[in-house]
Amino acid sequence: MGGNTIDWRLIERHWRDLMQVALSISQGRLSSAALMRRLRSNSRKNRVYKVFRKVGRSVRTVALLRYLADPALRIRVTAATNKVESYNGFAQWLGFGNNGVLADNDPAEQEKLIKLNTLLANLVVFHNALDIADVVRGLVAEGWTITPADLGALSPYLRAHITRFGAYATDELAVTPEAFNPVLAEVDFDVDLAA
Template sequence: MRNIKDLVLYNADRRRKYKHIDSLCRQAIDWALIERHCTDMMRVAVSIKAGKMTPSTILRRLGSESTKNKLYFAFRELGRVIRTLFLLKYLNEPDLRRTIHAATNKSEQFNDFAQWLMFGGEGVIAENVRHEQRKVIKYNHLVANMVILYNVQWMSRKLKELQQKGHPVDAEVLKVLSPYQREHINRFGDYLLDLLRSAPPLDPSIDFAFKSAA
């Protein structure tokens, strides 16, 4: 988890001392503040869940009056509780840390791949209008997913051919492969599109017929 050393834990009770993590705690949770505004916070949560109000609207309203809005401070205090519980679980469970680390790596690899594909203008979004910015991002992700689909389908076919020729293809081979291959892509140059050429059918039923080493 990025910058975890800068994240702060909050003590559930200022009167209690914790042997191994007390130095990580900045201050105690104000439970009275949460209790005092619990009903209002529940109303906000129900409104969001019912679709009557968007989270962005709530954040904007709370943020604009954050110095005076008691509900803002109550939500912030509740957020500290939730984050502290999660951080304690993260510190205590190696499996959770491994899962988060793997997911973070995948996310960063995809972002790097999408950024590489968005080569025009150094990947900078020049639009000032919000919905136009969203279009650029969505188109970029669409292109990235199209290339990923091509890569996975192509690798699957080649691996199946190797397997049919008697070469072993197991979990140890597959776990080092990545759908973010880019060496075969020419980003700069002419693109000749033959819209009349029929594409080979996708085969979603490729089965490598092996048991995972896990």
């Protein structure tokens, strides 16, 4: 069979092998890393490798067909992709030193830089979320009606208020912040957004 066709007979012949591998991984007897090493060794001739490739192609084909046939799924996938891209762009903007280039070839140092950048991004997102919650509470106190859809349109990836190279006030370090209340009781989240 050609490279673009799924060989269902091959999958059927080696279904037991596939299930053995899946059970070994789920029971912790085989790590996914060990499996990848085994499959990589002489992978072109490895029958399990070939079967996994065929199954992977069939799964990708089904997923693609579902994506093409379901407009709601496309909207969800696009929204999720946009959120991830927004976060990545935000984190990259925060990691401005050396234009985001990991100049060290040491994997431990590279991992440390990536984790620190992720920590910084998460801290700024958390701070932005606190600020957004304060503003929402203020608007509700003024009589505005805030819906879950309104909140869903907000993004915690705000940057305009961040001065990366500016003067930083240290006199506020002694100010104790108010206790954080994570619940926005002022917003009715029971409203059915699908309607």
